[in-house]
Amino acid sequence: xxxxxxxxxxxxxxxxxxxxxxxxxxxxxxxxxxxxxxxxxxxxxxxxxxxxxxxxxxxxxxxxxxxxxxxxxxxxxxxxxxxxxxxxxxxxxxxxxxxxxxxxxxxxx
Amino acid sequence: xxxxxxxxxxxxxxxxxxxxxxxxxxxxxxxxxxxxxxxxxxxxxxxxxxxxxxxxxxxxxxxxxxxxxxxxxxxxxxxxxxxxxxxxxxxxxxxxxxxxxxxxxxxxxxxxxxxxxxxxxxxxxxxxxxxxxxxxxxxxxxxxxxxxxxxxxxxxxxxxxxxxxxxxxxxxxxxxxxxxxxxxxxxxxxxxxxxxxxxxxxxxxxxxxxxxxxxxxxxxxxxxxxxxxxxxxxxxxxxxxxxxxxxxxxxxxxxxxxxxxxxxxxxxxxxxxxxxxxxxxxxxxxxxxxxxxxxxxxxxxxxxxxxxxxxxxxxxxxxxxxxxxxxxxx
Numbered sequence: 001x002x003x004x005x006x007x008x009x010x011x012x013x014x015x016x017x018x019x020x021x022x023x024x025x026x027x028x029x030x031x032x033x034x035x036x037x038x039x040x041x042x043x044x045x046x047x048x049x050x051x052x053x054x055x056x057x058x059x060x061x062x063x064x065x066x067x068x069x070x071x072x073x074x075x076x077x078x079x080x081x082x083x084x085x086x087x088x089x090x091x092x093x094x095x096x097x098x099x100x101x102x103x104x105x106x107x108x109x
Numbered sequence: 110x111x112x113x114x115x116x117x118x119x120x121x122x123x124x125x126x127x128x129x130x131x132x133x134x135x136x137x138x139x140x141x142x143x144x145x146x147x148x149x150x151x152x153x154x155x156x157x158x159x160x161x162x163x164x165x166x167x168x169x170x171x172x173x174x175x176x177x178x179x180x181x182x183x184x185x186x187x188x189x190x191x192x193x194x195x196x197x198x199x200x201x202x203x204x205x206x207x208x209x210x211x212x213x214x215x216x217x218x219x220x221x222x223x224x225x226x227x228x229x230x231x232x233x234x235x236x237x238x239x240x241x242x243x244x245x246x247x248x249x250x251x252x253x254x255x256x257x258x259x260x261x262x263x264x265x266x267x268x269x270x271x272x273x274x275x276x277x278x279x280x281x282x283x284x285x286x287x288x289x290x291x292x293x294x295x296x297x298x299x300x301x302x303x304x305x306x307x308x309x310x311x312x313x314x315x316x317x318x319x320x321x322x323x324x325x326x327x328x329x330x331x332x333x334x335x336x337x338x339x340x341x342x343x344x345x346x347x348x349x350x351x352x353x354x355x356x357x358x359x360x361x362x363x364x365x366x367x368x369x370x371x372x373x374x375x376x377x378x379x380x381x382x383x384x385x386x387x388x389x390x391x392x393x394x395x396x397x398x399x400x401x402x403x404x405x406x407x408x409x410x411x412x413x414x415x416x417x418x419x420x421x422x423x424x425x426x427x428x429x430x431x432x433x434x435x436x437x438x439x
Contacts, residue, residue: 021131040143045132050160065131
């Protein structure tokens with residue numbers, strides 16, 4: 001599988017522990033990235049459509065809250081596998097980078 | 110904000126519209142412009158059948174605007190055909206009105222058509238000139254008159270001309286031409302003039318008067334209608350082709366086709382702006398000249414050929430898919 005975009009990684013991570021509706025995903029992605037990634041609605045639904053087409057996320061249920069439609073999404077089995085693989089890849093890279101940085105750290109006199 | 114959803118296709122709006130609107134309600138602190146731009150961009154990408162593409166909207170815009178501009182040029186050309194035909198007698202009449210003592214003589218032939226290239230109406234014999242570098246010679250035909258001999262008192266003639274222009278209700282501007290003399294541009298109703306006092310080294314001065322028509326109102330109407338029809342048609346055509354094929358070859362054809370369409374515009378437009386800003390014009394030059402046409406008609410034709418080929422391949426691509434989907438006989 002090709003390298004995952006950051007927004008995709010964050011959306012899948014946001015759905016890893018519980019089902020969420022559109023704005024719930026936006027809030028969780030913002031929290032996970034410490035406010036760095038702010039998904040706008042057009043971007044969010046384009047990403048959800050793409051991820052659904054790839055079998056990474058699924059529609060869970062719909063609710064009508066104060067007369068407004070709220071649709072919830074969950075991580076699909078394939079999405080769980082892909083997220084785990086990407087997480088492992090990033091962890092391996094991060095571990096390698098940390099190891100290199102430790103060897104380069106200047107020794108105290 | 111609900112209106113912005115119209116950039117999405119209808120089927121998508123039906124499925125996603127209420128959900129997107131529900132989510133939008135939560136974006137209280139976000140700039141409405143930012144939200145609008147985001148929805149328009151993604152709506153157009155979806156409508157063009159490429160929701161993940163970062164460039165499809167730019168390509169669509171380039172194609173749409175180019176189609177609009179070329180259709181506007183054609184529409185304005187149709188509008189230009191409504192100008193009154195020019196006759197030699199009209200030039201003689203104006204010359205007598207403005208420079209009565211000079212006895213200017215009509216020195217042009219009766220125009221064979223409203224627009225000509227090298228004095229001749231367009232025909233198959235013009236193709237070579239149009240395509241191979243002389244397309245800029247295509248323009249409105251004019252009539253003119255000139256003095257038979259040197260003017261005795263050019264300064265006095267110029268003063269008379271100014272006085273008669275003012276009296277006759279003409280709008281005019283004067284320019285000193287260091288290379289050859291003095292030039293006066295004038296316009297009144299559907300007549301526009303270019304009157305030149307040529308000054309020669311030995312002190313002689315000759316007068317020439319050229320007349321043609323300013324842009325008629327219907328040229329603007331034709332241009333606006335043409336732009337709207339061309340832009341809408343171009344956008345629909347682009348979307349149709351975009352949804353049919355993902356072929357890299359088609360993308361290449363589109364890229365080169367648009368290059369050949371836009372290059373003349375990019376070259377001609379700044380020159381025309383500079384020209385119009387540098388001196389007064391009673392009427393603007395025809396729209397097609399702003400697009401570098403027909404001076405650079407060869408690149409335009411080449412671009413058209415490539416784009417038509419891209420559309421044809423897109424059409425065939427769908428047909429091939431359909432054939433593959435047909436049930437196996439027997």
